[in-house]
Amino acid sequence: MSVTAPRGFRAAGVAAGLKPSGNRDVAVVINDGPSRAAAGVFTRNRVKAAPVLWSEQVLKGGRVRAVVLNAGNANACTGAPGFQDTHATAERAAAALDDSAAEIAVCSTGLIGERLPMPELLAGVDAVIAEAARDGGLAAADAIRTTDTVAKIAFKRGEGYTIGGMAKGAGMLAPSLATMLSVITTDADLTAEQCDRLLRRATSVTFDRIDSDGCLSTNDTVLLLANAASGVVPDEAEFARLLTEVCDDLARQLIADAEGASKSIAIEVVGAASEDDAVTVARAIARNNLFKCAIYGEDPNWGRVLAAVGTTDAAFEPDQLNVAINGVWICRGGAVGDDRAKVDLKPRDVTVTVDLSAGSSAATVWTTDLTVEYVHENSAYTT
Amino acid sequence: MSVTAPRGFRAAGVAAGLKPSGNRDVAVVINDGPSRAAAGVFTRNRVKAAPVLWSEQVLKGGRVRAVVLNAGNANACTGAPGFQDTHATAERAAAALDDSAAEIAVCSTGLIGERLPMPELLAGVDAVIAEAARDGGLAAADAIRTTDTVAKIAFKRGEGYTIGGMAKGAGMLAPSLATMLSVITTDADLTAEQCDRLLRRATSVTFDRIDSDGCLSTNDTVLLLANAASGVVPDEAEFARLLTEVCDDLARQLIADAEGASKSIAIEVVGAASEDDAVTVARAIARNNLFKCAIYGEDPNWGRVLAAVGTTDAAFEPDQLNVAINGVWICRGGAVGDDRAKVDLKPRDVTVTVDLSAGSSAATVWTTDLTVEYVHENSAYTT
Incomplete structure (x- = not known):
């Protein structure tokens, strides 16, 4: 086929x-x-x-x-x-x-x-x-x-x-x-x-x-x-x-099947002023090594999500950002939300949802975690 | 003091x-x-x-x-x-x-x-x-x-x-x-x-x-x-x-003293049309995970350096790029240069020099390698 x-x-x-x-x-x-x-x-x-x-x-x-x-x-x-x-x-x-x-x-x-x-x-x-x-x-x-x-x-x-x-x-x-x-x-x-x-x-x-x-x-x-x-x-x-x-x-x-990945992560950005903003924010999170290490460690570290969002020029107010990991809204209004202990990061598939509270556009970027295996595989590729 | x-x-x-x-x-x-x-x-x-x-x-x-x-x-x-x-x-x-x-x-x-x-x-x-x-x-x-x-x-x-x-x-x-x-x-x-x-x-x-x-x-x-x-x-x-x-x-x-680093890497960009171009190119290399993994593996992977340079909008022609690692010009004119076996990557301090052949400006950005220890340290920070 x-x-x-x-x-x-x-x-x-x-x-x-x-x-x-x-x-x-x-x-x-x-x-x-x-x-x-x-x-x-x-x-x-x-x-x-x-x-x-x-x-x-x-x-x-x-x-x-x-x-x-x-x-x-x-x-x-x-x-x-x-x-x-x-x-x-x-x-x-x-x-x-x-x-x-x-x-x-x-x-x-x-x-x-x-x-x-x-x-x-x-x-x-x-x-x-x-x-x-x-x-x-x-x-x-x-x-x-x-x-x-x-x-x-x-x-x-x-x-x-x-x-x-x-x-x-x-x-x-x-x-x-x-x-x-x-x-x-x-x-x-x-x-x-x-x-x-x-x-x-x-x-x-x-x-x-x-x-x-x-x-x-x-x-x-x-x-x-x-x-x-x-x-x-x-x-x-x-x-x-x-x-x-x-x-x-x-x-x-x-x-x-990405090299060395242990998690497949969907980063959904909603409430964006434009689809471009949503993609920009999702990609900034997808490229944040500290966030990717946290997911590898099964740590629902929403602070690193916010730190990544803050590097973009998308429309948002820091005190109106909401973040859910696997459906648990652990960050509300830019600060602590629901109990992080409720987040189950054991499954391979992880969904991070960021609500920018700035409009009605949305986009999803798919990424992976940053793992010890990724470093191993890519530090020995040509040698 | x-x-x-x-x-x-x-x-x-x-x-x-x-x-x-x-x-x-x-x-x-x-x-x-x-x-x-x-x-x-x-x-x-x-x-x-x-x-x-x-x-x-x-x-x-x-x-x-x-x-x-x-x-x-x-x-x-x-x-x-x-x-x-x-x-x-x-x-x-x-x-x-x-x-x-x-x-x-x-x-x-x-x-x-x-x-x-x-x-x-x-x-x-x-x-x-x-x-x-x-x-x-x-x-x-x-x-x-x-x-x-x-x-x-x-x-x-x-x-x-x-x-x-x-x-x-x-x-x-x-x-x-x-x-x-x-x-x-x-x-x-x-x-x-x-x-x-x-x-x-x-x-x-x-x-x-x-x-x-x-x-x-x-x-x-x-x-x-x-x-x-x-x-x-x-x-x-x-x-x-x-x-x-x-x-x-x-x-x-x-x-x-950066978290988990085993190498301190100076990325020198020379021959740039402007200092901004030099900084842009140096930073793109500094942020390339594949390059950083290669240095961790002591692999003088100049292909990954060129791939990082190519993501920028700096002034250069791909077939006029030269790259040296620790003083050995292993890429000349965008292609294979001197013998990569001559590059000694054992010391902690590594210098990558990129000649853009586009002007007389230069800049250096300092970074580190991407290591197993970095991933460990940052996957267990809050847990």
Whole structure:
């Protein structure tokens, strides 16, 4: 399933020798048409990996025949030679598909600052395209994992069409546009312009609202491929809703599997003067290391929540702030509220609700706690 | 020494029962004149503790007779009753000194969201003023410690006058103006206007440039008291230099003793188009958890440095960035540079140099690594 749930898509994942573990590390998603409408959203980081620079150019054409993805090496901070490596990857896939490299998107994830082992990768491109099949969606999702402990897939059925998706991402989850790598496919009939508009809208309230560690990757890419194989021109509102559900499903899977996390934390901000204010406040809390350590320690430390809220320029009065943790309003009017002993922080899922008492807008950002395991995992990543 | 190094100041620190440990927790710094010129810089957090709100009003008058400080309880997020507690503290000190509460500054540090134990604190105010003496500077510096492992003091002698200071702060070090609590005294003859201007200038390049964990406290306060007891009107340039040296000395002590840190990291940004750009880039690196974990793991991960630089709007071209760690230029032109194996990350002091190749401005921000001990200490703070 996953990216091969919709008709007219093939996929595969193979082991090409990029991961020291010997696990699958090269994937492909092939669009067999008839349409090739596509859109992409990319990292806002100004230090962009070579495959991001390449794929941004491909997507300007609004058409994608196939996406080649690799894990184990991000091909980031590799200069002009790294860009040539991405170009060669696209050319190799184009040759195997007898198509144009200008319609081959490329995504990479893994270590930064190291050149790709090109002989292995190019042999992998040949192998993965030869293997690509209707039942290859799960193998593709498996191949793009780095420190992900599970493959992430999702799909939804609309009126006569299907949307499928896969994603990877375990650290450095703080998208400004997208998060890590995700490919979403549909057999609905959409224009490239529709793909772009619908994908931006869906990612803005899903992938854009997860933030595991405040770190913005050099490689974040989300692609939407629509091939019209169903012959169905979808109701745009319905499609938008289903696409958002697929993105939301994948985004939650990313947070649930974030590196070293022991808690999945929803930060709901309500009573905001605007949705922007709500997102700003939620993100400030999501990035506060002291708050994240407190949740790891199962300590309902609302003072650290207020200290984070106070760093923003959102509309609020300090003495009108209310904070609930898992439904217990332990801070009322900027001061002590209900008994903190009533807060049960044992479950993995934690909800922090902040009422700004400044309006009627709301937004939720999903984050994780800051744990000993996170520090361990990220202090030994390249060594 | 410390705040009592200059003539005409008395200080003391006593144990009043605010800290569960029974250690000293109430301090006073008394200015015996003849002048009472003073200035303060305070946290930019909009959620300000009661003593910050109080002391901001006191400092508007430009005169301070005494500063009362307590550790163990921050009196933050305590609403109107908390403000009344601060007011009562100032009144008690004023009564003991036969002076006006409007010239008594108050500083608190410790747990957020709990009321002060006022009977103990007020008895402590009486005791600490009774004990205040010329040799009490070290006891005062000791009393304001929370998780600080050592007391922080500094002093410098100018032409006929002296500047002394004390500070505390171990977590939540990310000042936007000041950091945690610090009182600086001098027997030079300065106007309140001079105190304000000189203090703002000195803190902007010292306390403002340390950032241990990106978290901005509700209580940060730095006060400068000048009593003219030396009779010397200082050369302003010399005084500015010495005051900056005292602030820099104290700021470095704060970073060296930051909660759970195993490395003190200087992030030098050079080749910037402006000093603001340099500070922005340095701070983005200082707040990147993945970079901070890498340094903890003694991994010279320059890719994470570039990923952090890329999140800023500073002037630079990604392919012209150079990065050195402890003097080894492991990233040149945005790509791999010298051999990373040459980088020795064993020493506690680490220097990361980023050359933006965009101009001739520079700035340094001091930070720490992100460690297992930081997570432990901050996940069990209130429990």
